[in-house]
Every structure is written in structure tokens, then in C-alpha cells.
Amino acid sequence: MKNSLCLLAVFIVSMAASSQNSLTGTIISKNTNQSVSATIYLPQLEKGTVADFDGKYNIQNIPDGSYNVVFSSLGFATVSKKLYFSNNASVTQNIQLQESAVEMEAVIISTPFHQLQSDNVMKVERVSTEELNASGAVTLAEGINNIAGVNVISTGTGIGKPVIRGLSSNRVVTYAQGVRLENQQFGDEHGLGINEAGIESVEVIKGPASLLYGSDALGGVLYLNPEKFALSNETNVDLSSTYFTNTLGTATNLGIKTSGEKLKFLARGSYSSFSDYQSGATYRVTNSRFNEKDFKAGVQYSGVKFKSTLRYNYNRSNIGIPEEIGEQTRSKELELPFQEIDNHILSFDNTLFFNKSSLDVKVGYIFNDRREFEEEANLAALRLKLNTLNYDVKYHLPQIGNFETIVGLQGMFQNNKNEGEEILIPDAKTTDIGLLATSHYHLEKVDLQAGIRFDSRKIESEAARNSLDENFIPAFNKTFTSFTAALGAKLDLIDNFSARVNLASGFRAPNLAEITSNGVHEGTNRYERGNANLTNEHNFQTDVALEYRNEHIEFFANGFYNAVNDYIFLSPTNETIDDTPVYDYLQNNAALYGGELGFHLHPHPLDWLHLESSFETVTGKLSNDAFLPLIPANSVRNTFRVEFEDGKARKKSSAFITLENTFDQKNVSNFETRTAGYSLLSAGIESSFKLQKVLLKIGVNGTNLTDKQYVSHLSRFKPDGIFNIGRSINVNLKLEI
Structure with a gap:
């Protein structure tokens, strides 16, 4: 010793x-x-x-x-x-x-070589949470719906699941604090479980990212960047609060961060509370109320040979589960049934610096405690405890000429435990391990990137219920393996015009629900039967992106074709059990295709003027030509925005007006109905003022200003004919010192 x-x-x-x-x-x-x-x-x-x-x-x-x-x-x-x-x-x-006139660029963190987007081989969408909040988003999940190619499966205003180019749930991986977020994301009514306070920006990889992130990144990655520490020898304090008229909701957060030359610290706490939302039809959706507490803290030591960052996030969400339109009230007290969810995220990120190379070692621990109360407020009918330990080790080899290379080892140990009367998935252990290597080759006009990876996932589940019962779940033990690869190129064809071509494969091992389900899935009115013979989903996506940028205009066109072998889906049968229709998990080949178009006009010298427009489309089909479920409708978004930076006291002002047109969704699966199109109008204005050492920001924005009665195709309330949220005027006040 x-x-x-x-x-x-x-x-x-x-x-x-x-x-x-x-x-x-x-x-x-x-x-x-x-x-x-x-x-x-x-x-x-x-x-x-x-x-x-x-x-x-x-x-x-x-x-x-x-x-x-x-x-x-x-x-x-x-x-x-x-x-x-x-x-x-x-x-x-x-x-x-x-x-x-081109917007200020940021470094992309979700890809391995930390480059500006203009230098990145892979097209990655990045948006700050400040921009998302300015658009009137109530939650982080609702905010990412504004990114082209990204949508949200919603359960009211309290629960949202990201959809990337038509793929969602376990086909999209979410990262927070640099570690993989695991929170029973297989469930339709299981949201992100993380608050936007303390999140600086959101990055979205649209397409297979299994090379970098392993199983489940078959559809893409949602990467949440935590806020940066203060600059050396600075201390910053900020307080902000937002009021939402529709839900009578408030969201308040307080943050402090201070840094020396080597040691840095930050902490942030937030609390939000909302009553039932009011639809465009003026009724309130009973028990759509929710509240959330969130605390984040971090400490970093930065020396000349190593850098270590320790971050922690605690989040408690209490979310009502609407069942029907009932008593009209503005109360924020939860009614039965409701969910109570605790998320703990602990990450420890270390970098060792050598003369011409570096070693990154990252360890994360996530504890998700999900409780659902149905008949008694003090007794959880459903309780799932999920413990996840993951690690990520990457070695950046010494650069040889124009070659940069990274080799890595990633893995996960996960344990799922039931402590409630109801069982959706059995007690189980999951073990992942993955090996990867990727290289980047840089020339003046051409950037190339390639990589290969091997993964192994072992799932061991215990038997559940009585072996003589019809809903008995037998034990399961199987290992799923896969090789994946990616190849991409960025070409500067002529001045201001570039092209990206990416070819990537991905895979996803079936999740516990798909393998072991045998019973009624509450909230879906389905009796779901799993399939122990399911195999890996494999996909191969071709992605082409064109971009033109000068001082006056930006234009982009992205197209993709995603072929998914052995796509897992629910299929209705002709059976009923306990008067509930039975659905089986099956597999078939599928294909998704579409893309995004957009432009941004920012004429010089009229630097204050912005005209932005984007169009997105995706189609998903099985090999038998049946359409896939939960595919977002085509949409067009047009924004007129002005920005001014002037004056000694007033530092910056901006205003916007946005019209979003969503088209009819006629391409529906066997257990969906068509959804009518709609148009939503939103607008906002914001100013910041410098008062000695205090920066004051005031903003007002409104969403669905025409109080439109509409139903989103991705709303889980659609089968019940319940409209989405109506008009909301939101007021924000923020102080920075």
C-alpha cells in the first residue's frame, strides 16, 4: 500500500x-x-x-x-x-x-474527430437549447421537433419520444453527459427523462451510427451536450423563468459556475409544473398535467497531462396519464393514474494527453426507477428498476501525415428488476461489448472517413409468472453479434459548394419487450406476444447531402435510402384474449426513403434579415408494400426572422414569425387511420439589455396562434380523437451576472 x-x-x-x-x-x-x-x-x-x-x-x-x-x-x-x-x-x-452572413459555426461533439460542421464528413444537425426555448417549446422533446428530419411521438405535453427519419424507440440512441441514456425507452409512454436546463445544445445524427454507438443506433443518435464550464478565472450566475399561458405552467432554473485556471465547478437546479393542456377545441385534456425537478452538477480538473470531468444529474418527473376527457380543472395536483420516474446519471470522463496522442476513458452509471400508480397513490402497480453501467475507451493514435485514427472499446452491463405487481418485461441482464476503429483522411478539397466495428450483446432473462398460466414468460438466454462499417466522403466541388456521400450499416438486437412480452400492454389496449426467435435488425443506408453557402444564402438538399433487413414490427391477429385484440411481434424486410430540402437567405449588407425554409419527407414500407406505422407526415416550415445588435444598453434584439404546414398523412399501417393536414402559426420577440454587470433578457413568444384544432399523426391521443395543444403565449425572463 x-x-x-x-x-x-x-x-x-x-x-x-x-x-x-x-x-x-x-x-x-x-x-x-x-x-x-x-x-x-x-x-x-x-x-x-x-x-x-x-x-x-x-x-x-x-x-x-x-x-x-x-x-x-x-x-x-x-x-x-x-x-x-x-x-x-x-x-x-x-x-x-x-x-x-453565414451563421457562426460550432464544433460537432457527437462525431469522433471534433470538427466544425463544414469540415465534417457526416452531416449532423446542431441547434442550441436557447433557440429551441425561444420557439416556445414546453419540453426538450417538443423542441427537437423543430429540427428538419426529426419528429416526436407525443403523449400530451409531458411525454415525447424522438423520431429520426421515421425510426424511433430502441432504434434511436440518446446520449447525455457523454454517456448512453437508458430508461426503458422501449415503451410508447416512456419519454426522455431529462430536462433542458443545463443542456447547451442538441446534435442529431440522422442515419446508422452503430459504428460509433453500437446496437440501437440503427436509426440515428440524439446527442445532448451539457453546458460548458465558465472560462478561466470567471464566475457566472443566471436565473430564468418562463410562464406558459395554455397550461398555466412555470419553468424556473438557477445556475452558478466558477472556474480557476485548473479547477472548475458548476451547479444548476430547475423546477417546472404544468396543469392540463387546453386543446384548440377549448377543452382541457384531463390529467395531462405534469411536474419535473432537475439538478445538475459538475466539477472538472484540467492539468497539463490529463483532464477529468465528473458530472451528476438527478431528475424526477411526475406525469399524469390521460384516459378520457373528464373534469375540467386547472389543478396541478396529479390524479390517478400517473407515473413517477427517477433518473440518476453519473459520468466520469478522463483524458490523458501524450506527446502526439491521447487516451479517453469514460464511465457512466444510470439508475432509472419507473413507477406507475393506477388505483392507489402509495402503491405502485408497475415498478421497474434499471441499473446500467457503461464504459467507453478511445485511443487517438499519433497522426501520420493526413491520417487521424481512433481505436476504441465500448461496453455496457445492465440489470432490469421488477418490484411491482404488473410485469411488462421480466427481470433480465444485458451485457454489451464492442470494438471499433475509424480513420479520417484530410486533403485540401477532399475528406475521407471509414471505420469498422464488431459488437456482441448477451441477454439473459428470468422466467416470470406461473408456468401454468396463459401469460407465462419463459426464461431467455441468447447472444447477438454483428459487424458494422461506414464509409464517407466530403468533397469541395467548387467554391462554396460541397457534397457529402455516406454509406453506413447498422444493427439492433431485439429488445426484451419484443422477445418476452406476453400480456396486455396498459395504455395501448393491446395484448402483445413476444417472439423468442427474433434476430438482429440490420440496415444499410445511403445518404447524399449537397450544400451551397456564400455570404448571402445557404442551400442544402439531403436524400437517403435506408434498407432494413428483418425489421421488427407489431402485427394484429384475429385473436382476442380477455376481450383485448392480440398483436404478435414479427419480422420482415423494410425500406425507408426521403430527405430534407432547405435554404437560408441572409442578404449582405442586410445582416439583420433572415428568410428560412425547409421541407422534409419520409416514406416507410415493408417488403409486402404495407406502410410502416408512426411515419411522420411531410411538412414545410417557413420562418421570417430579424436580428439587431445595437446600442449601449440594448445589446441584442430579435423577432420571428413561423408558418409550419403539415400535409395529410395517407400512407398508414394496418392499425392506423389517415390524418388530416394542418397549418400552425407561431411568432416571438426577444431583447437583451446590459445594466452594469447584469444582462437582462426578456422574451415573448406564441405557438399555435390561430388556436387550430388539429391532431398530429404521431400523437398517442389520436385514436381517441383528442386534439393537440391550442394557443399558448409564453413569457420568459432571464438574468445573467
Whole structure:
């Protein structure tokens, strides 16, 4: 023990004595030669600063190694430079930023090489939660519905599940704090279980991402980036509150973060509460009320040889389960039936920096406690406890010429336990392990990326119920394996015009519900029978993206074809059990195809003017030409937006008006009905004011301003003819110090 402590002490002293590099320079405008107070950020180190009024900047304590350095400022094109540091080097990097009407770019975190989107081989959608909140979204799940190619299966306003190009549930993986979020996502009424407070931005990979994330990333990835720590030697405090007129709801959160040169800390707490939402038909949907408590905290140590980040998130959601339109009330007290869900997320992220390489070691623990109360408020009829430990180890090899390579090992240990009277899925253990390698090759006009991966998933479940009962669930033990691969290229064809071509395969092992179900699934009015003979789903997607950008306009066109072998789906039978129709889990080949089109007009010198438009379409079919269920309808979104930055007191103002047209959904599965189209109008205005050291932000926005009576095709209330939410005027106030 003494020897171990001595070795540890020597190790710490040697690290403290290691070389400390620095980066300095000056940033000016290429057009005017005037200084620019830009942000300089090293995403791999989570370290950065802001240039002073003279454009000068200085960053200390940079470890040896090669890092992307991002220089950005509103109104200028973002610049990314690859810089190498070693042996107490003082690197000087002077930058000239080009004025541009193109929006300021951010570094994409969900892909392995941490590049700007314009340099990324894979097309990734990224949007800040600030933008989502400004659009009037009540929850994070509702906000991502504004991203082209992304939709939400909703159960009122309290529950939302992401849909990426027609695929959802266990076909979409969600990451939070850099770790895989597991919360019984197989269920229709099981939402994200995470609050938008403390989430800085959302990234969406649309298409197979099994190479990076393993099983279940067959349809795509929703990657939630936590808020950054404060810049070195700064302390920030903020308080915000929003009032929603439709649900009489409030959402309030308070955050504080402080940083020294090496040690950083942040904490944020939030609470929200909503009554039953009012539809466009003026009635309130009984027991659609919900409330949520959320706490996030993080601490980071950044040295010259390693960086460690520890984050924790606790979330409790209490969500009413509507059954019929009943008593009209504005109460926020939950009625039976309702869900009470606890989510604990603990992540420990470590990076060791070597001279020309680095090692990332990430460990996550997630505990999901899901309780459903049906007849008694103190006795859960259904209780599922899910413990998940996952790990992710990646080694960034030394760069050879223009080649960057990463090899990795990922895995998961998961235990599911029933403690209620009802059983949806049996007690079970799941063990994952995956090996991957991916390389990026960079040339001036061409970027290539390729990778391969092997995965193994073992599922062991126990028998449930009496073996003589009709709803007996036998024990299950099986291992599913798969190879996946990806190949992509980004080509700069001519000035301002680029193309991306990505070919990727993915896989998904069947989940416990699909394998073992044998009983009535509450809330769906179905008796579901699992299939122990199900095999892996495998898919292969071709994705082509074209993009044109200059200082006046951005245009994009994305198209995809996704062939899914052995697609798992529910199929109605002619049987009934206990007067409930029986559905079996079956497999058949399927195909999904479609894409997104869009443009953004931002004419120079009218920098304050924005005209944005996007169109999305997806079609899903089985090999027998039957349509897949829960495929979103085609839609067009048009936004007129203005932004102004002026004045000493008023720092920034913006306003928008959006018209979203959703078309008729006529392509429906065997147990769906057609859904009529509708148009929704929303608008908002926002201003920020600088009062000495306090920044005050005031915003007002409205959704469904015409109080339209409509039903979304992806609403779980559709079979009951219950309308979606009507008009809501939302007021937000935020203070930053």
C-alpha cells in the first residue's frame, strides 16, 4: 500500500512538473483591419478565452499534443486551426476573420474527430437549447421537433419520444453527459427523462451510427451536450423563468459556475409544473398535467497531462396519464393514474494527453426507477428498476501525415428488476461489448472517413409468472453479434459548394419487450406476444447531402435510402384474449426513403434579415408494400426572422414569425387511420439589455396562434380523437451576472 501511494505521489509530481504550453495572438477583421473580440476555444481540452478589445488573447497550461483551435465571433466566418504544442512552446497564432452572413459555426461533439460542421464528413444537425426555448417549446422533446428530419411521438405535453427519419424507440440512441441514456425507452409512454436546463445544445445524427454507438443506433443518435464550464478565472450566475399561458405552467432554473485556471465547478437546479393542456377545441385534456425537478452538477480538473470531468444529474418527473376527457380543472395536483420516474446519471470522463496522442476513458452509471400508480397513490402497480453501467475507451493514435485514427472499446452491463405487481418485461441482464476503429483522411478539397466495428450483446432473462398460466414468460438466454462499417466522403466541388456521400450499416438486437412480452400492454389496449426467435435488425443506408453557402444564402438538399433487413414490427391477429385484440411481434424486410430540402437567405449588407425554409419527407414500407406505422407526415416550415445588435444598453434584439404546414398523412399501417393536414402559426420577440454587470433578457413568444384544432399523426391521443395543444403565449425572463 505504501509503495502504491509513493508511486502515485511521484506520478502527480511528475505531471505537475510537465511542460506547460501557451497560445497567444491577435484577431482582426480581414475587411476592416479592426480588432475583433472573438472567442478562442479548444474543444478537446474544454479550454478557452475571449479576446480583449484590442483583439489580443492568451491561453495558458496547454498540454503537449495536437489540437483543433476554433476562432469564432458573430458576423464572421468561424475558423478552425490544427495546432501542435510541445516542450513549453509559446505558440503565436494571429487570425484574420472574414465578415460573413453565414451563421457562426460550432464544433460537432457527437462525431469522433471534433470538427466544425463544414469540415465534417457526416452531416449532423446542431441547434442550441436557447433557440429551441425561444420557439416556445414546453419540453426538450417538443423542441427537437423543430429540427428538419426529426419528429416526436407525443403523449400530451409531458411525454415525447424522438423520431429520426421515421425510426424511433430502441432504434434511436440518446446520449447525455457523454454517456448512453437508458430508461426503458422501449415503451410508447416512456419519454426522455431529462430536462433542458443545463443542456447547451442538441446534435442529431440522422442515419446508422452503430459504428460509433453500437446496437440501437440503427436509426440515428440524439446527442445532448451539457453546458460548458465558465472560462478561466470567471464566475457566472443566471436565473430564468418562463410562464406558459395554455397550461398555466412555470419553468424556473438557477445556475452558478466558477472556474480557476485548473479547477472548475458548476451547479444548476430547475423546477417546472404544468396543469392540463387546453386543446384548440377549448377543452382541457384531463390529467395531462405534469411536474419535473432537475439538478445538475459538475466539477472538472484540467492539468497539463490529463483532464477529468465528473458530472451528476438527478431528475424526477411526475406525469399524469390521460384516459378520457373528464373534469375540467386547472389543478396541478396529479390524479390517478400517473407515473413517477427517477433518473440518476453519473459520468466520469478522463483524458490523458501524450506527446502526439491521447487516451479517453469514460464511465457512466444510470439508475432509472419507473413507477406507475393506477388505483392507489402509495402503491405502485408497475415498478421497474434499471441499473446500467457503461464504459467507453478511445485511443487517438499519433497522426501520420493526413491520417487521424481512433481505436476504441465500448461496453455496457445492465440489470432490469421488477418490484411491482404488473410485469411488462421480466427481470433480465444485458451485457454489451464492442470494438471499433475509424480513420479520417484530410486533403485540401477532399475528406475521407471509414471505420469498422464488431459488437456482441448477451441477454439473459428470468422466467416470470406461473408456468401454468396463459401469460407465462419463459426464461431467455441468447447472444447477438454483428459487424458494422461506414464509409464517407466530403468533397469541395467548387467554391462554396460541397457534397457529402455516406454509406453506413447498422444493427439492433431485439429488445426484451419484443422477445418476452406476453400480456396486455396498459395504455395501448393491446395484448402483445413476444417472439423468442427474433434476430438482429440490420440496415444499410445511403445518404447524399449537397450544400451551397456564400455570404448571402445557404442551400442544402439531403436524400437517403435506408434498407432494413428483418425489421421488427407489431402485427394484429384475429385473436382476442380477455376481450383485448392480440398483436404478435414479427419480422420482415423494410425500406425507408426521403430527405430534407432547405435554404437560408441572409442578404449582405442586410445582416439583420433572415428568410428560412425547409421541407422534409419520409416514406416507410415493408417488403409486402404495407406502410410502416408512426411515419411522420411531410411538412414545410417557413420562418421570417430579424436580428439587431445595437446600442449601449440594448445589446441584442430579435423577432420571428413561423408558418409550419403539415400535409395529410395517407400512407398508414394496418392499425392506423389517415390524418388530416394542418397549418400552425407561431411568432416571438426577444431583447437583451446590459445594466452594469447584469444582462437582462426578456422574451415573448406564441405557438399555435390561430388556436387550430388539429391532431398530429404521431400523437398517442389520436385514436381517441383528442386534439393537440391550442394557443399558448409564453413569457420568459432571464438574468445573467
